[in-house]
Amino acid sequence: MILITGGAGFIGGNFVLDWLKVPGNEGIINLDKLTYAGNLATLGSLRDDPRHIFVHGDIGDKELVSNLLKQYQPRAIINFAAESHVDRSIHGPGEFIQTNIVGTFNLLECAREYWDGLKGSEKSQFRFHHVSTDEVYGSLSATDPAFSETNPYEPNSPYSASKAASDHLVRAWFHTYGLPVVTTNCSNNYGPYHFPEKLIPLVILNAINGKPLPIYGDGQQIRDWLYVGDHCTAIREVLAKGVLGETYNIGGWNEKANLEVVKTICKILDELKPRNDGKSYAEQITFVKDRPGHDRRYAIDASKIERELGWRPAETFDSGIRKTVQWYLDNPKWIEGVVSGSYRDWLQKQYN
Numbered sequence: 001m002i003l004i005t006g007g008a009g010f011i012g013g014n015f016v017l018d019w020l021k022v023p024g025n026e027g028i029i030n031l032d033k034l035t036y037a038g039n040l041a042t043l044g045s046l047r048d049d050p051r052h053i054f055v056h057g058d059i060g061d062k063e064l065v066s067n068l069l070k071q072y073q074p075r076a077i078i079n080f081a082a083e084s085h086v087d088r089s090i091h092g093p094g095e096f097i098q099t100n101i102v103g104t105f106n107l108l109e110c111a112r113e114y115w116d117g118l119k120g121s122e123k124s125q126f127r128f129h130h131v132s133t134d135e136v137y138g139s140l141s142a143t144d145p146a147f148s149e150t151n152p153y154e155p156n157s158p159y160s161a162s163k164a165a166s167d168h169l170v171r172a173w174f175h176t177y178g179l180p181v182v183t184t185n186c187s188n189n190y191g192p193y194h195f196p197e198k199l200i201p202l203v204i205l206n207a208i209n210g211k212p213l214p215i216y217g218d219g220q221q222i223r224d225w226l227y228v229g230d231h232c233t234a235i236r237e238v239l240a241k242g243v244l245g246e247t248y249n250i251g252g253w254n255e256k257a258n259l260e261v262v263k264t265i266c267k268i269l270d271e272l273k274p275r276n277d278g279k280s281y282a283e284q285i286t287f288v289k290d291r292p293g294h295d296r297r298y299a300i301d302a303s304k305i306e307r308e309l310g311w312r313p314a315e316t317f318d319s320g321i322r323k324t325v326q327w328y329l330d331n332p333k334w335i336e337g338v339v340s341g342s343y344r345d346w347l348q349k350q351y352n
């Protein structure tokens, strides 16, 4: 077995679905707290699959995590669980500290105790894979080179600071206790099952519902977009071949300004689901107040993972974004399930 945390969220959910499609892969214990961002509908196709064991719980629960490790004896832990939304971390950082820092600390301690008790090849093959973000490196100017693994950490939001802290803990557990860890720092993901608080799914849903498409500030902030399926293949490669104690940057080689991303989505929607009045969805674009401390540019230099592990993204932004828009048009039931009262409260709070 492998133990996945946060496997009912966007990336964790995609990872679980993809992992179980690969013939010969082990089963998964999926530990998820089911916060507003966790959604069992994402895993609906696995309801009767004995290879998927879902456990509702918190990575910060020492007794629960220790018992799961004892009972299932996983050969790896992949930690996706986190509070992941920058804007929410600005409104309320407490949960970010609790899950991203204290939760990761608890997971590391439970893993250490479990790993200490293993013997022979079970011990030498065990892995703790920590999933992190490029936001820990801070913000780039237009002319800076892309982030490499040796960039200093300069997190700017409560979210990125909490992820940076968790990365430091993981590093320390390797150097001090010898826990066999690998860390991956990834750029912005997009694709199916993405919670519609984040830019791409928010814009798709607002567009088809006739609502404004909110662009923070001047819309010229740059992100490096990676299709989620490519992130999942990269994690599988690092888990299989990554060098212990190393970090690997994962990115899409796809730097785009936010306004360009939104205009591209509008263009695809104009083609796939034209507005009744014949006008473009781009008419709905609205410039709104900027995010406090908004990082200007992220870009990932993903040459280390390509050189050392042979991974490169398969999807281009054009192919990935078209698939993504089509997925949201084809899956109104999943959308209905996530757009709850608390989601509507969030939109009211953030966009007034």
Ligand code: NAD
Binding pocket: 005, 006, 007, 008, 009, 010, 011, 012, 031, 032, 033, 034, 035, 036, 037, 038, 039, 057, 058, 059, 060, 079, 080, 081, 082, 083, 084, 085, 099, 103, 131, 132, 133, 134, 163, 185, 186, 187, 188, 189, 190, 195
């Ligand atoms: P998400 O918010 O969609 O999902 C997070 C999942 O973790 C949810 O299912 C939630 O219920 C669960 N969770 C939260 N707190 C928990 C706790 N205390 N115990 C157990 N489960 C808990 O996040 P995501 O976008 O899928 O991101 C997954 C990981 O990847 C995060 O660590 C994030 O920092 C990192 N990451 C995300 C991106 C991105 O673009 N989305 C990019 C780079 C790195």
Ligand code: DAU
Binding pocket: 084, 085, 086, 087, 132, 133, 134, 135, 186, 187, 188, 189, 197, 198, 199, 200, 202, 214, 215, 216, 217, 219, 221, 222, 223, 258, 291, 298
């Ligand atoms: O870089 C990796 C990170 O990418 C992950 O670690 C985070 O978990 C993930 O949420 C994402 O963070 P961002 O802040 O970059 O993603 P978000 O989708 O919230 O915003 C993308 C860009 O779009 C950012 O510059 C802010 C802008 N934006 C976002 C929203 C929600 C808008 O202009 N309008 C919006 O309404």
